[in-house]
Amino acid sequence: MILFLENRIEEEFLYFDPAIYARRKEVAEKRLKSVTEYVLADDICRSRQLLSYFGETDSPACGKCDVCLKQARTAPPASEFETIAAEIIKLTVNKTLSIKDILFKLSSKFDEDRIVEIVRWLIDNGKIEIRN
Numbered sequence: 001m002i003l004f005l006e007n008r009i010e011e012e013f014l015y016f017d018p019a020i021y022a023r024r025k026e027v028a029e030k031r032l033k034s035v036t037e038y039v040l041a042d043d044i045c046r047s048r049q050l051l052s053y054f055g056e057t058d059s060p061a062c063g064k065c066d067v068c069l070k071q072a073r074t075a076p077p078a079s080e081f082e083t084i085a086a087e088i089i090k091l092t093v094n095k096t097l098s099i100k101d102i103l104f105k106l107s108s109k110f111d112e113d114r115i116v117e118i119v120r121w122l123i124d125n126g127k128i129e130i131r132n
Contacts, residue, residue, distance in 0.1 A: 042067055072113065084110050084118045085127075092128045099130055 038049050046065035051057075061068050087106055091097060099119060106115050122128045 042070070073117070080110075080114070081118060084115060085122060088115070088119060088122060089128060092130070096129055096131045098132065102130070 034053055038046070038053075041049060045061035045068050047062035048059050051059040063069075063072070084106070087109070088102060091102060091105060099116065102119060103112055103115055119128070119130065123130065
């Protein structure tokens with residue numbers, strides 16, 4: 001049961017100003033477009049998108065959203081890949097090291113995440129073996 005505290009206005013007496021209606025419709029469409037762009041954009045950090053929506057244009061990438069993580073997983077430049085891979089292969093020739101050993105020896109020269117990524121690639125492609 002619904003109890004209205006005031007009388008409802010009859011439909012024939014309702015009036016919507018077309019200019020106000022058009023403005024509200026425009027704002028709603030703009031919001032919908034922003035939400036759609038947010039969901040579909042896969043090249044701009046989610047945090048940066050939200051902050052720019054609210055007017056902050058100079059913000060760093062968060063590094064934690066799906067977009068940032070996807071960009072971090074992209075292949076390193078070929079020269080960097082080759083350099084790190086060569087170092088890893090050189091370390092593991094005739095010996096089986098653990099990932100910790102490899103990281104300990106190379107982390108002063110290269111980014112640890114890149115080392116792990118390249119070690120995984122080398123293992124997946126049968127180039128090296130490591131011990132657990």
